[in-house]
Amino acid sequence: xxxxxxxxxxxxxxxxxxxxxxxxxxxxxxxxxxxxxxxxxxxxxxxxxxxxxxxxxxxxxxxxxxxxxxxxxxxxxxxxxxxxxxxxxxxxxxxxxxxxxxxxxxxxxxxxxxxxxxxxxxxxxxxxxxxxxxxxxxxxxxxxxxxxxxxxxxxxxxxxxxx
Amino acid sequence: xxxxxxxxxxxxxxxxxxxxxxxxxxxxxxxxxxxxxxxxxxxxxxxxxxxxxxxxxxxxxxxxxxxxxxxxxxxxxxxxxxxxxxxxxxxxxxxxxxxxxxxxxxxxxxxxxxxxxxxxxxxxxxxxxxxxxxxxxxxxxxxxxxxxxxxxxxxxxxxxxxxxxxxxxxxxxxxxxxxxxxxxxxxxxxxxxxxxxxxxxxxxxxxxxxxxxxxxxxxxxxxxxxxxxxxxxxxxxxxxxxxxxxxxxxxxxxxxxxxxxxxxxxxxxxxxxxxxxxxxxxxxxxxxxxxxxxxxxxxxxxxxxxxxxxxxxxxxxxxxxxxxxxxxxxxxxxxxxxxxxxxxxxxxxxxxxxxxxxxxxxxxxxxxxxxxxxxxxxxxxxxxxxxx
Numbered sequence: 001x002x003x004x005x006x007x008x009x010x011x012x013x014x015x016x017x018x019x020x021x022x023x024x025x026x027x028x029x030x031x032x033x034x035x036x037x038x039x040x041x042x043x044x045x046x047x048x049x050x051x052x053x054x055x056x057x058x059x060x061x062x063x064x065x066x067x068x069x070x071x072x073x074x075x076x077x078x079x080x081x082x083x084x085x086x087x088x089x090x091x092x093x094x095x096x097x098x099x100x101x102x103x104x105x106x107x108x109x110x111x112x113x114x115x116x117x118x119x120x121x122x123x124x125x126x127x128x129x130x131x132x133x134x135x136x137x138x139x140x141x142x143x144x145x146x147x148x149x150x151x152x153x154x155x156x157x158x159x160x161x162x163x
Numbered sequence: 164x165x166x167x168x169x170x171x172x173x174x175x176x177x178x179x180x181x182x183x184x185x186x187x188x189x190x191x192x193x194x195x196x197x198x199x200x201x202x203x204x205x206x207x208x209x210x211x212x213x214x215x216x217x218x219x220x221x222x223x224x225x226x227x228x229x230x231x232x233x234x235x236x237x238x239x240x241x242x243x244x245x246x247x248x249x250x251x252x253x254x255x256x257x258x259x260x261x262x263x264x265x266x267x268x269x270x271x272x273x274x275x276x277x278x279x280x281x282x283x284x285x286x287x288x289x290x291x292x293x294x295x296x297x298x299x300x301x302x303x304x305x306x307x308x309x310x311x312x313x314x315x316x317x318x319x320x321x322x323x324x325x326x327x328x329x330x331x332x333x334x335x336x337x338x339x340x341x342x343x344x345x346x347x348x349x350x351x352x353x354x355x356x357x358x359x360x361x362x363x364x365x366x367x368x369x370x371x372x373x374x375x376x377x378x379x380x381x382x383x384x385x386x387x388x389x390x391x392x393x394x395x396x397x398x399x400x401x402x403x404x405x406x407x408x409x410x411x412x413x414x415x416x417x418x419x420x421x422x423x424x425x426x427x428x429x430x431x432x433x434x435x436x437x438x439x440x441x442x443x444x445x446x447x448x449x450x451x452x453x454x455x456x457x458x459x460x461x462x463x464x465x466x467x468x469x470x471x472x473x474x475x476x477x478x479x480x481x482x483x484x485x486x487x488x489x490x491x492x493x494x495x496x497x498x499x500x501x502x503x504x505x506x507x508x509x510x511x512x513x514x515x516x517x518x519x520x521x522x523x524x525x526x527x528x529x530x531x532x533x534x535x536x537x538x539x540x541x542x543x544x545x546x547x548x549x550x551x
Contacts, residue, residue, distance in 0.1 A: 103424070
């Protein structure tokens with residue numbers, strides 16, 4: 001049986017390198033193609049909206065949580081903050097609660113039972129739909145709410161929530 | 164205009180400054196294996212009832228008022244007598260400074276101001292070492308002023324603080340007995356405060372803090388002639404003793420608190436010391452000072468939207484010299500379940516395995532000395548609450 005000719009090591013590395021580069025380039029291209037498609041096509045789980053005259057364009061997650069739990073009652077420009085919630089069983093409320101408040105909807109409900117019956121405050125109003133939240137936020141200076149990612153936000157301002 | 168929050172909120176032109184109305188009705192049942200606990204529980208007792216309704220009105224962004232009517236029956240306590248549980252006017256200068264005037268719940272530990280709120284927790288009974296429900300009238304609310312605030316701190320979380328001063332209203336009819344007439348009861352002062360640190364991300368839900376409270380209770384008592392004569396005969400009081408006695412009970416209480424409440428988990432632990440003095444005139448007994456150690460660990464988990472199990476271990480230890488007999492301690496291991504039937508109605512079932520008798524009431528137990536009651540005993544509780 002004839003022996004294969006022995007390929008020098010340096011030559012073999014030179015031959016393999018372009019193949020590796022091609023595979024890596026394909027992978028990066030595929031990833032690059034996939035990521036914008038996901039970000040561009042799928043709406044976010046929810047959007048935080050505020051009254052259009054509010055100067056802020058982004059807010060910290062902890063600040064939003066404090067506003068919805070009424071630990072904080074004013075925006076940084078001293079405007080009264082008026083949070084508005086959605087129904088307890090709304091999917092968007094569950095997603096907002098888990099992501100921003102870091103508590104389940106049931107835990108937030110318990111929090112408000114504690115506040116209501118100990119005389120420490122009352123929860124934000126609960127509205128029936130994204131449309132009702134948009135109408136409320138448009139109508140009340142300082143208002144802040146959240147809607148499903150795909151829902152139209154009308155004249156409200158969409159806030160970027162930073163970690 | 165008393166309309167439901169959701170219906171009104173969806174109307175065009177809904178205004179955020181609305182009158183809020185909330186209420187609850189609770190009914191429970193207790194059964195104990197031996198000693199009577201809180202009620203005549205050995206035979207089974209339904210004397211575990213709570214009713215409350217409150218009204219809160221936000222007048223401006225910074226000004227609000229509120230009040231709650233409450234009545235309860237828990238064995239010999241309450242007897243369905245309605246009272247103003249809390250009422251206040253609240254002015255919110257800034258998030259870091261607000262002022263409340265009126266009768267406000269005392270912020271002692273994590274849960275004292277929520278002790279009546281069955282819907283706000285998993286167990287029927289909060290750990291009784293730190294939150295004794297029979298002492299609700301002394302520990303739940305004060306009439307006076309409170310300063311409060313919340314301050315977020317860059318990078319390190321937030322501080323939640325409250326400080327108060329005033330007096331405590333105690334209904335003297337709750338203290339009457341056949342041997343003693345309470346002529347006057349007065350709390351000349353109660354001052355205290357609570358400071359909680361709320362941890363930043365990624366420790367969201369973690370709170371650490373402490374509370375302290377200083378108060379004095381003054382009692383003017385009148386002994387009936389038979390009791391006065393017995394004391395005189397025993398040489399404890401002069402023969403001219405007219406039956407009038409003065410009690411002074413200064414007390415200093417503090418508690419350290421740790422809580423983790425995130426997503427569906429609640430873990431809590433608190434350690435407390437209560438220093439209580441007793442000064443009696445005429446001096447039928449030497450002045451006494453007692454230190455009680457009280458602590459618990461508790462956990463609960465919302466396993467499903469309708470089901471939350473929980474458990475705690477709670478210890479009360481009276482710091483009295485001598486052997487640690489059963490009447491000086493009470494250990495309570497509780498297992499509890501909460502079933503949320505719907506958004507406004509819940510049912511709870513709870514079992515307690517008890518060791519010791521320190522927190523029992525001799526009057527409920529035929530005046531048998533606490534040291535002679537059963538050392539190991541158990542309690543079963545069921546309770547249902549509707550709330551809105």
